[in-house]
Amino acid sequence: MNFFLSTKSMRKLQNKNLCKSSRQFPNSVFSFNNLPNEILCRILSHVLIADLLLLYTIPSLNMMVVNELISRFKKCQLGIRLYFDQEARWRYTLDMKLQLVKYNRNTPRLYFIPMASTRNEMRFYTSKILRRPFLYKVCLISTYDDLSTLPENLLNKSLPLTIKQSNKRLYSSTTTTTTTVALGYGVSETPYQVTKSRPGERWIQPCVFECDLDWLCQTKSTLDKWFDLLPHCKPTRRKMTDLHFTRTEKLPSESPGQVAEIGIYSSYDDQTIPRYKTDTSILIPNLIVR
Structure with a gap:
């Protein structure tokens, strides 16, 4: 005899079979924890950077995500960009790459060096009527991925640079709630054979930037995500290219007063x-x- 069942009865039978199978095989539900580490690492190698930073908060995937991020840093697929400014007139950007990784209590401490030499290029000025230069912005950059969903600035407050004393290696650091961020740089006077553009000129050479990986894995706040949904409000970030150093100088306007x-x-x-x-x-x- 041929039995013809309706769609409702077929769904009931399927649900009953699923319940029976789940009782007989309770561990048959798919989970990432059941996959071998080799397969998980292979999957993470194809995940976008913005998604990797979200997976960083999962304890079971933490170490694998750390290894994947460090490998991308070493392959120069991922880096950081520093923004310097003085009086909103002399501005510079510098791309940096990963040079060294140290582990302190299972927390990776990353050390970055410049991708390009900035000697004779980054010039600031010390004066009684000029404010000190400072590092006001740090962000992640990538060669391929779109990082517009990540925070535009990882710094909570700017790092002031001391340039009054020349021929020295200095460190400028700031402490957040969880970690310490530091910038090492050298300060030198203008050589005798080079004409100064104005008095108090100093040549700055950034040497190293150090931070924890936890500090780099920040995510945008809910308010910033809402602002990104507005038309023409989503920020655009220049990707990592051969242009590792930029320099802009804004000349003052000749107006009375x-x-x-x-x-x-x-x-x-x-x-x-x-x-x-x-x-x-x-x-x-x-x-x-x-």
């Missing part, structure tokens, strides 16, 4: 006698005479 800072530069006459002239063409903006 500004204070002229006297800049001194050397000049030579026919008898090669060093003299000094004053140059009042450099104006300091936002200083109004009342």
